[in-house]
Structures are given as C-alpha cells and as structure tokens.
Amino acid sequence: MMFSVAAIGVNTFGFSYANAETIVKIGTAGPLTGSSAQSGKDDERGVQLAINELNSRKLVIAGQPVKFQLVSVDDQGDPKVGVNVAQKLVDDGVAAVIGHYNSGVSIPAARIYNDAHVVMITGASSNPQLTKLGFPYVYRLATNDNVMGGRIADYSAKVLNYKRAAVVDDRTAYGAGVADVFLRTAEKNGMTIVSREYSTDKTTDFKGILTHIKAQNPQVVFYGGYYTQAAMLARQMVDLGVNAILVGGDGICSPEFSRLSNNVLDNKMFCAQGGAPLDSLPDGKNFRSKFKSTFSADVDTYAPAFYAATLLVADAMQKANSTSPEAYSKVMREQSFTSMLGPVKFDDQGDWVDAPVTVYKLSGGNLTPLQAK
Incomplete structure (x- = not known):
C-alpha cells in the first residue's frame, strides 16, 4: 500500500x-x-x-x-x-x-x-x-451465452419465421458456446440445422465453408465469433450469392461490423447483445x-x-x-x-440476476434495437 x-x-x-x-x-x-x-x-x-x-x-x-x-x-x-x-x-x-x-x-x-x-x-x-x-x-x-444464443434463435424462428439455418463458429470458448446454444434452441423451435461448420478466430477466407452452406439453401447463417471475422464472412456471403440473413451474439454486435463489411448486409444482419440500449x-x-x-x-x-x-x-x-x-x-x-445499467444483484455463482438482453438489426449502417427483455 x-x-x-x-x-x-x-x-x-x-x-x-x-x-x-x-x-x-x-x-x-x-x-x-x-x-x-x-x-x-x-x-x-x-x-x-x-x-x-x-x-x-x-x-x-x-x-x-x-x-x-x-x-x-x-x-x-x-x-x-x-x-x-x-x-x-x-x-x-x-x-x-x-x-x-x-x-x-x-x-x-x-x-x-x-x-x-x-x-x-x-x-x-x-x-x-x-x-x-x-x-x-x-x-x-x-x-451469458445461454440467454443471448437462445434469444437470437427465438427471434429467427418466432419473429422472422425462418425454418432453415446454417451454423458456423470460430472454435473459441465464446464462439462455440454461443453457437451450441443457438443450435439447440433453434431445433427446439422447429428449425432445421442444414449445416454445422467450423473456422478459427483468425480465418479470413470463408469461401469453402460458404460454398458448402449455399448448396444447403439456408435462410439464416449463424456465426459464433467476433465482428472482424463476421464482417469478412458477410462480404463473402454476398460475393458468392448466399441469399440468407446473418445472425449472431454480442461478438458481432459492434458498430465496427458495418464499417468492416462495407455494410453489404444492411437490413440482413441481426444480433443479440447483453444489456438495454444505451440511449x-x-x-x-x-x-x-x-x-x-x-x-x-x-x-x-x-x-x-x-x-x-x-x-x-x-x-x-x-x-x-x-x-x-x-x-x-x-x-x-x-x-x-x-x-x-439498472439494478444489479449477483447469484451464488457471480452471475447478474435477470441480466437484460436486446436484439439489434443493422439498418442504415447502424445497429437499431428491436426487442429488449
């Protein structure tokens, strides 16, 4: 001291x-x-x-x-x-x-x-x-991922009414964890997982993965990972004509995603992020x-x-x-x-009790809150 x-x-x-x-x-x-x-x-x-x-x-x-x-x-x-x-x-x-x-x-x-x-x-x-x-x-x-992965799966199935999803994750603790939750929740909601693919947190070329995914004709591509790789994935989805929306957890829910992807998926990217909208x-x-x-x-x-x-x-x-x-x-x-952020109480494991989560849509190059809980 x-x-x-x-x-x-x-x-x-x-x-x-x-x-x-x-x-x-x-x-x-x-x-x-x-x-x-x-x-x-x-x-x-x-x-x-x-x-x-x-x-x-x-x-x-x-x-x-x-x-x-x-x-x-x-x-x-x-x-x-x-x-x-x-x-x-x-x-x-x-x-x-x-x-x-x-x-x-x-x-x-x-x-x-x-x-x-x-x-x-x-x-x-x-x-x-x-x-x-x-x-x-x-x-x-x-x-935690159980809430965020579940929420974006619920939104994809129950609000957007999509039936077919492909899942890609970067094999990190975060990416794999949130992808697993999305997959399980999507299947419970009646969605069909048409493909499960893997990359890394340093992958820059997704064309092989996307070529395989495109043949399965998904309506939704879920990416478990972070915004830098997600932006590359988005650009290559458009290049290869993969006609699907991109969804993910908080790792892709960054204003940087729009900039790095040249906003190629405007109105076609959705993500779940912990917390209520700042404003x-x-x-x-x-x-x-x-x-x-x-x-x-x-x-x-x-x-x-x-x-x-x-x-x-x-x-x-x-x-x-x-x-x-x-x-x-x-x-x-x-x-x-x-x-x-609001009232905070921790449970016996150190988790925030009733932590809020918000679904966002990329619109006009900005992340717009759609659904909070």
Whole structure:
C-alpha cells in the first residue's frame, strides 16, 4: 500500500496532521492489439472514465482518502497471454480486475485471480463456464451465452419465421458456446440445422465453408465469433450469392461490423447483445456525451458495462468500508447495487440476476434495437 500527503487538518489539540492517501490499483485486461483491439480499447476507456469520476469524488474509505489508479494490460485475446498478464496484475497488487473481454481468456485467467483473492468482474465474457467454475472472487456484469444464443434463435424462428439455418463458429470458448446454444434452441423451435461448420478466430477466407452452406439453401447463417471475422464472412456471403440473413451474439454486435463489411448486409444482419440500449438508460445519453468529450471517440459496445463494473466495485468497497477484496467481495455477493445499467444483484455463482438482453438489426449502417427483455 502506498501513501502520500494528501491533506492537512487540525486535531482537537490544535496540532496539524497529515491525512495519508491510499492508492487503490484497478486492473483492466483485454485485447489492445489484434483483430479485437477496438473492443479492448473501448472497454479500457470505460474503466478509465469511471476512475476519473471516482477520483473527482475524493472518496474516503476506512478513514483514509482514496485515489484509484488504472493498470491496463494487453492480453491480445490469447488465453496463454491472458494467464501471464493476469499474474502480472496480481503481482502489481491490484485490488480488482475489470475484464477480460474474451471468454476464452477470462476462463483460464479466473483461476489466477481467485487463487490470489483478487476480484475479477467482466463486462463482456459470456460463456456460462466462467461462473460455473465456482470461484467466489469471479463475477459477470453481462448476459451469458445461454440467454443471448437462445434469444437470437427465438427471434429467427418466432419473429422472422425462418425454418432453415446454417451454423458456423470460430472454435473459441465464446464462439462455440454461443453457437451450441443457438443450435439447440433453434431445433427446439422447429428449425432445421442444414449445416454445422467450423473456422478459427483468425480465418479470413470463408469461401469453402460458404460454398458448402449455399448448396444447403439456408435462410439464416449463424456465426459464433467476433465482428472482424463476421464482417469478412458477410462480404463473402454476398460475393458468392448466399441469399440468407446473418445472425449472431454480442461478438458481432459492434458498430465496427458495418464499417468492416462495407455494410453489404444492411437490413440482413441481426444480433443479440447483453444489456438495454444505451440511449434508453436514464444516464445513457449523458454517458455517451462524456465518453466522446473525454476520448474523442464514440462508444463501441461494452464500455458502459466496464464503466458500471468499476463503479460497482468502488461502491462495494464503500459499503464494506474496506479496499480489501476479502471484505468487499462478500458485500458483492450479498447486497444489491444501483448502476447505470439498472439494478444489479449477483447469484451464488457471480452471475447478474435477470441480466437484460436486446436484439439489434443493422439498418442504415447502424445497429437499431428491436426487442429488449
């Protein structure tokens, strides 16, 4: 713990005293390089904005003024790198980690944090396996794949009334998980899965996969993976004349999808994303404005969740009157919180109870909310 002279006061005997400032390190980890760097930077900015606000409040915890300090690391979206940077954050003495972005990174990194008794709370990683690990220091302020994959399958079958779907996933923990849920739910809804195909999170050429899919005449192509590869898939769908809509989970639900795909699937791409639409939240438009003025950039996808997660951790510290994870993590498990995203209560596995999810449609190059629950 670091101390510095932060304030001067006078005690009852008239002597001046120095009130020491406690530095609380907050880690954030995500892909700051590579194909998902836009998302990683967006998440980091959400955490930084929250820390700026916390420091402006000049909080006092356990009788000490507290200053929060960001420690950001690049996990490259790679599980092995993620474990290494998780250990680095632990060694740096962080009190909490807001991250990671990718489920495939969060799952192995979670053990590092839990063993060190450091709180980890992700605003994005959606694979259900993360919280099924049963780690008491791990939390998810996001909707899991069981909800998102199921919701977009329900929408495809019950609202759009499609009957035939092809499924492609990138074999990551996230992509495979959300694809499996879509497939199971689609079949329960009476849809026929005409093809199940596999790529990787680095695939750029989908023509072989799409040639096989086209012969099966699907109405829907579900892609389990992230927006960079999904955009390439979309462009190649059009090139090869695959006459189907593209659907997916939150991994493809990014404004970057439209730009990278040249918007070739306008009105033909649908995705499910955790949370309510930002502009529908009471403080959503204000958050968007503050984000833009601070970073000269627009909100991408999960900055609001990473922002809210950071503030929630600080709120738990205040309620526990301690910056020790052993103390404030118990508060996170037991109490309810008010956040920009809405009411938050965690279940006994660390999942957000009744986490909302919204279906979006790409329209006019923008993601337009259609259905929220």
